[in-house]
Amino acid sequence: MFNQRIKIKELLSGEKTDYTVTVMGWVRSFRNNQFIALNDGSTQHNLQVVAELGLLNDETLKRITTGACIKATGNVVASLGKGQKLELKATEVTILGDSDAEKFPLQPKKHSLEFLREIAHLRFRTNTFGAVFRIRHSLAFAVHQFFNERGFVYINTPIITGSDAEGAGEMFRVTTLPLDGKAPKNKDGSINFKEDFFGRETNLTVSGQLEGEMAAMAFADIYTFGPTFRAENSNTTRHLAEFWMIEPEMAFYDLEDNANLAEAFIKYIIRYAMEHNPEDLQFLSQRLEEEEKQKPQNERSELNLLQKLEFVVDNDFQRLTYTEAIDILKDCNHNKKKKFQYLIDKWGVDLQSEHERYLVEKHFKKPVILTNYPKDIKAFYMRQNDDGNTVAAMDILAPGIGEIVGGSQREERLDKLMNRMKEMNIPAEELDWYLDSRRFGACPHAGFGLGFERMVQFVTGMTNIRDVIPFPRYPKSAAF
Numbered sequence: 079m080f081n082q083r084i085k086i087k088e089l090l091s092g093e094k095t096d097y098t099v100t101v102m103g104w105v106r107s108f109r110n111n112q113f114i115a116l117n118d119g120s121t122q123h124n125l126q127v128v129a130e131l132g133l134l135n136d137e138t139l140k141r142i143t144t145g146a147c148i149k150a151t152g153n154v155v156a157s158l159g160k161g162q163k164l165e166l167k168a169t170e171v172t173i174l175g176d177s178d179a180e181k182f183p184l185q186p187k188k189h190s191l192e193f194l195r196e197i198a199h200l201r202f203r204t205n206t207f208g209a210v211f212r213i214r215h216s217l218a219f220a221v222h223q224f225f226n227e228r229g230f231v232y233i234n235t236p237i238i239t240g241s242d243a244e245g246a247g248e249m250f251r252v253t254t255l256p257l258d259g260k261a262p263k264n265k266d267g268s269i270n271f272k273e274d275f276f277g278r279e280t281n282l283t284v285s286g287q288l289e290g291e292m293a294a295m296a297f298a299d300i301y302t303f304g305p306t307f308r309a310e311n312s313n314t315t316r317h318l319a320e321f322w323m324i325e326p327e328m329a330f331y332d333l334e335d336n337a338n339l340a341e342a343f344i345k346y347i348i349r350y351a352m353e354h355n356p357e358d359l360q361f362l363s364q365r366l367e368e369e370e371k372q373k374p375q376n377e378r379s380e381l382n383l384l385q386k387l388e389f390v391v392d393n394d395f396q397r398l399t400y401t402e403a404i405d406i407l408k409d410c411n412h413n414k415k416k417k418f419q420y421l422i423d424k425w426g427v428d429l430q431s432e433h434e435r436y437l438v439e440k441h442f443k444k445p446v447i448l449t450n451y452p453k454d455i456k457a458f459y460m461r462q463n464d465d466g467n468t469v470a471a472m473d474i475l476a477p478g479i480g481e482i483v484g485g486s487q488r489e490e491r492l493d494k495l496m497n498r499m500k501e502m503n504i505p506a507e508e509l510d511w512y513l514d515s516r517r518f519g520a521c522p523h524a525g526f527g528l529g530f531e532r533m534v535q536f537v538t539g540m541t542n543i544r545d546v547i548p549f550p551r552y553p554k555s556a557a558f
């Protein structure tokens with residue numbers, strides 16, 4: 079058997095010394111022809127592997143370069159060096175994979191995030207991205223654990239979808255028809271999609287909600303966790319063309335139940351990461367503090383990353399209606415002094431990210447749940463309130479990010495739903511299957527979508543969403 083190794087995390091977490099182990103990993107640095115800093119991805123920390131002078135021949139020593147993969151066997155001993163309790167006194171070092179030091183792009187020094195994005199295939203091997211992706215893993219695991227503990231059924235909704243009426247964003251077309259003008263045409267010159275692979279127009283999904291609702295009408299509590307795609311040309315630090323979304327959908331929930339679940343969920347997964355990734359969070363917190371030192375004093379955060387997460391977990395989210403938010407924004411000095419790019423002058427306007435961030439970061443200084451938005455700026459399936467103007471929508475806004483959750487109580491009344499669809503020019507024939515859920519045993523229900531990468535951004539403090547997904551897709555970029 080080849081892989082009889084101990085993971086460095088396990089080795090370093092023990093107190094025990096004087097036993098023989100084998101470790102395998104990638105060389106981060108090699109000093110004085112003796113001290114190898116070895117990392118195997120199980121932890122932020124490197125294991126110091128000491129190859130005493132004379133143990134290795136010149137040929138092998140030359141091959142221990144930054145980036146090389148090695149296998150080392152030896153005795154675990156107490157370390158005299160600072161920063162570590164234990165080290166490995168090697169009796170044998172084998173090179174598993176060479177790495178040409180001249181060509182390996184990652185040197186043992188600080189690289190910019192922009193540079194690392196260009197070599198995303200190698201950036202996993204840095205401290206920062208090691209921490210980010212271990213935390214991403216923990217958050218994903220916590221998502222499943224949270225819902226599983228509450229008896230939710232995990233449903234996989236389709237990635238290729240035949241419904242183009244979801245309205246959540248611009249879609250990517252899926253087709254096998256030729257692009258060069260040879261596609262089969264109808265008499266009127268339009269493309270004949272009956273000849274296409276699925277015999278109809280298909281797209282990549284922008285949301286699994288509509289299908290998720292169908293499952294909730296049988297299991298009551300379900301959630302999805304899958305990739306979604308939006309062809310929106312948004313070059314922001316919060317938008318990706320391919321991102322992961324978690325969409326719970328619950329029968330017998332109203333808007334308040336929905337908000338309660340979302341708040342409990344967010345706190346739960348943050349807590350999980352705090353418990354399971356303390357060292358990675360500590361590292362990222364320090365990293366952020368260093369980065370903030372470049373900023374003028376008044377722009378620096380009052381709380382560091384760890385304090386911010388603790389604060390969010392320990393305090394209630396601020397809940398208010400859209401109407402109350404508009405009143406605050408209309409009257410705030412920022413608006414009066416025309417410091418918003420989009421001024422808030424009347425009820426009914428959509429909130430821009432600058433407004434959301436003002437509410438969260440300046441006004442309340444905590445996460446905010448905004449409810450009951452004007453119906454004209456929200457999707458057709460949201461439940462109409464009795465006032466005739468608003469719908470039972472909710473957005474959760476997080477400091478530093480803006481919108482992290484979008485959700486609503488759904489319109490379960492068939493006549494109201496169909497009227498709204500007509501008003502919004504959404505073809506009912508296309509969504510007949512969806513309307514069936516309102517024809518056969520409809521019930522009050524609600525759900526929301528949490529953008530997973532925005533959540534990872536929030537927990538890791540990474541400012542750009544492109545740095546919390548392994549291989550980001552955004553306008554003009556689909557490398558790797």
Ligand code: ATP
Pocket residue numbers: 246247308310316317318319321323481482483484485527528529530531532
């Ligand atoms: P935004 O206004 O920020 O573009 P949205 O209103 O389009 O968001 P929803 O359609 O409600 O968002 O999607 C639900 C959640 O998915 C959002 O709250 C957000 O966390 C996430 N999300 C939406 N679009 C993107 C994107 N392009 N990249 C990453 N996450 C996204």
Ligand code: MN
Pocket residue numbers: 247310
């Ligand atoms: Mn959007």
